[in-house]
Amino acid sequence: MAKLELKDVRKSYGPVEVIKGIDLTIEDGEFCVFVGPSGCGKSTLLRMIAGLEDISDGTFEIDGNRMNDIAPAKRGIAMVFQSYALYPHLTVRENIAFGLKVRKTPKAEIDSLVNEAVTMLQLDKLTERYPRELSGGQRQRVAIGRAIVGHPETFLFDEPLSNLDAELRVHMRTQISELHDRLKRTMIYVTHDQVEAMTLADKIVLLRGGKIEQVGSPRDLYERPQNLFAAQFIGAPKMNIFELEGDFSALRDQLQLPADAQYCGIRPDSFDIVPEGEGILSATVRLVEYLGNACLVHAKVDDHDPIIIEQPVDTQLRFGSTISLSVTSAQIHIFAKDGDRIP
Numbered sequence: 001m002a003k004l005e006l007k008d009v010r011k012s013y014g015p016v017e018v019i020k021g022i023d024l025t026i027e028d029g030e031f032c033v034f035v036g037p038s039g040c041g042k043s044t045l046l047r048m049i050a051g052l053e054d055i056s057d058g059t060f061e062i063d064g065n066r067m068n069d070i071a072p073a074k075r076g077i078a079m080v081f082q083s084y085a086l087y088p089h090l091t092v093r094e095n096i097a098f099g100l101k102v103r104k105t106p107k108a109e110i111d112s113l114v115n116e117a118v119t120m121l122q123l124d125k126l127t128e129r130y131p132r133e134l135s136g137g138q139r140q141r142v143a144i145g146r147a148i149v150g151h152p153e154t155f156l157f158d159e160p161l162s163n164l165d166a167e168l169r170v171h172m173r174t175q176i177s178e179l180h181d182r183l184k185r186t187m188i189y190v191t192h193d194q195v196e197a198m199t200l201a202d203k204i205v206l207l208r209g210g211k212i213e214q215v216g217s218p219r220d221l222y223e224r225p226q227n228l229f230a231a232q233f234i235g236a237p238k239m240n241i242f243e244l245e246g247d248f249s250a251l252r253d254q255l256q257l258p259a260d261a262q263y264c265g266i267r268p269d270s271f272d273i274v275p276e277g278e279g280i281l282s283a284t285v286r287l288v289e290y291l292g293n294a295c296l297v298h299a300k301v302d303d304h305d306p307i308i309i310e311q312p313v314d315t316q317l318r319f320g321s322t323i324s325l326s327v328t329s330a331q332i333h334i335f336a337k338d339g340d341r342i343p
Contacts, residue, residue, distance in 0.1 A: 002062055002076065002153035002186040003028045004049065009058035011044055011210075018044055020210040021058070026188065026203070031180050033189045035197040036207035036233070042190045043158055045207070049188065050079050050156055062154075078147035079156040082163065084139045086131040093118070093127040096145040110149075117145040120182070121175070137168045144179070157189040161196070173199055194234055198222070206230055228339040231265045237296060239265045239333070240307040247302045254280045255329050262337040268296065268310040270331035279324030283307065285317050299323065 004026040011019035019041050026032045034042040047053040049060065051072035060067045067075055086095050096117055100110045118124045121141045131139055140160055147155060157176070161169045177200055180187050191197055197204050198218040206213045206221060206229075214221055214230045225231035225239075232238045242248045242264050244257070251257070251264060273279075283299035286306060290313065297309040297317060309325065317323065334342045 003064075004154065004186065004188075005059075005061045005064075006045075006049075007059040007061070009045075009048065009060060010056050011041075011048060011053060012056045017056075018210050019048070019056075022212060024205060024212065024215065026186060029184050029186055031177075031187045031189070031200060031202045032205060033191060033197040033201035033203070034205050034207060035191055035194055036213075038192060040207040041210040042192075042207050046079075046156055046158055046188060046190050049154075050077055051075055052079075076153040077156060078150055078152035078154070079158065080140075080143050080147050080160050082159045084131070084143045084163075086139060086142055088131050091128050091130055092123055092134070092142050092145075095131070095142055096149055099146060100149055113149040113151075114145075117148045120148070120179070121145050135168075136164045137172055140164070140172060141175070144176075148179075148183070152185070154186040154188065155183075157187065159190055159192070161191075162193075169196075176200065195236060198234070204234075206233060224341070225265075225333060226341045228263060228265075228335055231333055231335070231341075235267060237268050237308045237310070239267050241265050242304065248304070251280060255327075255332055257329075257332070257334055258342060260336055261334040261342055263335040263339070265333035265335065266327050266331065268308045270327050271309040272326045273309070273311065273315075273323050274326040276322070276324045279326040281325040283309075283323050283325060285319060285321040285323060287319070288315070288317050297323075 006022050006024045009019060009022040010017060022045065034045060036042050044053060048055055055068050062075065090098065093114055097110050097114050100113060118127055121144060123141055123145060126138060161172050164172060173196060189200060201218055203215065204218055204221050205215050208229055214226045221230060221234045225234060228241060232241065242251060244252050244262055244264060252261060257264060281301055283301045285297060285299050287298040289296040295311045295313055295315045297311055298306050299309060300306055336342050
């Protein structure tokens with residue numbers, strides 16, 4: 001069992017505060033993903049949980065026990081790094097067994113645990129190879145195997161797939177998800193890739209500038225972003241945002257938005273192209289991207305930044321075409337002047 005709680009956790013390097021009061025509960029067996037732009041503090045927060053960084057202020061608990069001053073090796077946590085960190089002179093089997101040997105685990109138990117791990121990770125035919133003889137995905141599986149054999153209560157993953165190509169990333173995401181289902185252990189995963197966050201997480205923690213912007217399920221963050229940052233960070237392509245002033249002030253009345261609405265957000269797949277004069281916006285096509293299952297239409301609306309409209313693959317549009325856009329009020333997200341969501 002491993003329920004993790006962070007209570008007003010802070011981290012400072014001299015006068016610079018990089019983690020600015022984090023309150024968060026991660027339930028036993030949950031797959032929690034920390035996501036956010038570079039420099040938001042997600043890896044620092046993970047390292048504080050692991051014990052690799054000191055906590056400047058606040059409390060970190062595992063199952064109600066304070067962990068601030070507990071050594072990393074005694075926290076029941078295993079960490080998988082971006083760099084794999086394998087020993088080049090050891091075989092796959094020796095790399096996975098290394099930590100167990102350091103802890104003087106009996107040989108029979110080591111053999112049993114390693115055999116179980118290599119079978120689970122489909123490495124059983126690679127056990128006598130060295131890291132230089134493995135692909136990136138195979139090396140990452142070895143690093144995960146080394147973590148598994150210690151039977152930790154919590155797994156920490158620090159951007160483990162960032163060195164892999166796109167196809168291998170998808171494959172490894174599936175393997176990590178299956179591993180979580182099989183082990184039923186608490187997992188915390190750091191990534192800057194919101195697609196990884198959406199596909200893996202039970203719970204997403206969206207960070208910016210050392211603070212939490214929103215916590216919730218992938219569906220929560222996609223369907224009900226709590227502020228403009230969450231609205232534009234989650235979702236690919238990102239949400240189109242219109243400030244309800246100047247050329248777009250008429251949208252407030254057309255869409256029957258409340259008087260305190262300062263911004264409205266519309267997802268690319270929420271637009272419909274309608275006959276001229278029947279829409280709420282008129283736009284000029286700048287680019288059409290064919291993706292196989294859909295087309296992304298990049299269009300210019302007055303002085304607004306280019307917007308993106310997702311359309312079926314049979315859409316016939318050309319550069320310079322003028323289109324009329326419609327959307328229903330149920331598909332609109334509205335935000336106040338401070339950027340917070342209006343319910």
